Amino acid sequence: MEWDFLIIGGGIAGASVGAALADHGSVALWEAEDAFGYHASGRSAALFEESYGLPPVVALNRASRADHAANGWMTPRGLMLLAVAGQEDTFDHDLTHMAMEPLSLDEARAMVPILSPDVTRAALHVEAFDLDTDAMIQTGLRAVGQARAGRRVTTITRIAGGWRVQAGPDEATARQIVNAAGPWADRIAAMAGVRPLGLTPLRRSMARIRAPGGHDVARWPMLMGAGETWYAKPDAGALIVSPAEEAPSDPVDAFADDMTLAEGMARYQAAVTPEVTRPISTWAGLRTFTPDRCLALGGSEVEGFWWCAGQGGYGFQTAPAAARLLADLIAGRAPELDTATVAALDPGRLR
Structure with missing residues (x-):
């Protein structure tokens, strides 16, 4: 045919x-x-964040939102931006670029009780959604x-x-x-x-860890370090943590880099109080850019x-x-x- x-x-x-x-x-x-x-x-x-990307990407995001909603592909999640000491300028840039609302540290900890005393700034964008x-x-x-x-x-x-x-x-x-x-x-x-x-394919490594401190993470927002130096996202009762690296790669079936994961886990650890435990599983994907x-x-x-x-x-x-x-x-x-x-x-x- x-x-x-x-x-x-x-x-x-x-x-x-x-x-x-x-x-x-x-x-x-x-x-x-x-x-x-x-x-x-x-x-x-698998997150819909309308303001994520360069202007042509944001235009596509905005033009896609109604389809996601009409098909039932979106579930409320929220995105919380965090900074530790020394990241304030980067935090301010992200706050403006992603149109986020500042939070007091008490408000942030009421939503995510594991945040470390080292966290100095927090912001939230409610209009971020999980995608099916x-x-x-x-x-x-x-x-x-x-x-x-x-x-x-x-x-x-x-x-x-x-x-x-x-x-x-x-x-x-x-x-x-x-x-x-x-x-x-x-x-x-x-x-x-x-x-x-x-x-250019760029590798990004990820690890699944148990819910920190035995907390129910289902309603927590996705967490992201200022400058997208790490992120953590609730997923099926656990957390997916990524160092958010962009390592050039050949087109391959990608695998997580252990050293890169360890560095990312350390950045995540600086923002939370429970000690990071051994991952349940690890993997990587390739994000391909022009x-x-x-x-x-x-x-x-x-x-x-x-x-x-x-x-x-x-x-x-x-x-x-x-x-x-x-x-x-x-x-x-x-x-x-x-x-x-x-x-x-x-x-x-x-x-």
Whole structure:
């Protein structure tokens, strides 16, 4: 069967674009791993924070919020910013940039009773939400005509009227390709004879620890150190703690770096009183950025090859609006976003 669209990549980028394109033709989606959402999408902090990112990213966040709410993907969480001595200037910058409300230390400790006496400043943004990442991916996958895992692309060939794509013995032809391959997106482009964008995968390590001091953490906000030097997020009765590092990596199945985790745990420890215990588990994910840290959404110099890449740490929260933008561009419709934002997301800016 010849498809109108073949999407390469089965994380949130590919799944959401698949759903957006389903009304415009037949859609197939291929994922290299044996499970959808295995890499970055399966290892996300899964938070919607509207003010997180550069202006074009924030525009996508804002345009996505109604979709998240309408689909029931958002659950109230809140985000608390913390500083210890010496971090006040960084704290003030974050406070303004993220439009947060200052808290007294007594107010902060009433919400999170484990805060250390070393914490000197606190602020809160109530309008931060957990996202149901599995529901988001499954909604997208259900909308496409064919979703296949375990299809690692080996060759892409330009043919009359479209493309022939092979994954080992499996073959598909499509009029157009959407490259949503995350850390591997530049490699997919090179296979198709498309100029890569200079994407950089950055590793981020995470650890799950037991709820500190036996507290019920379910209603705690996500905690973040000034300058995003660490974060801690309640998850299924435990805490996920990350040093929030950005270590350049090849496109791989990432693993946590023990030394980096230890350094991040020390920064977290400075803000809380219970002693950090041995992690229950550790893992890492790759957050893939373009050189200017904005997404790449749009066409390439080769007709019929489209980019949906460079989501960085913003993939889930931007997914609805990012997918609509790309579908509008493919369909030749005027996007809902302003022209400056569309231009800032156009992959052509990187060529």
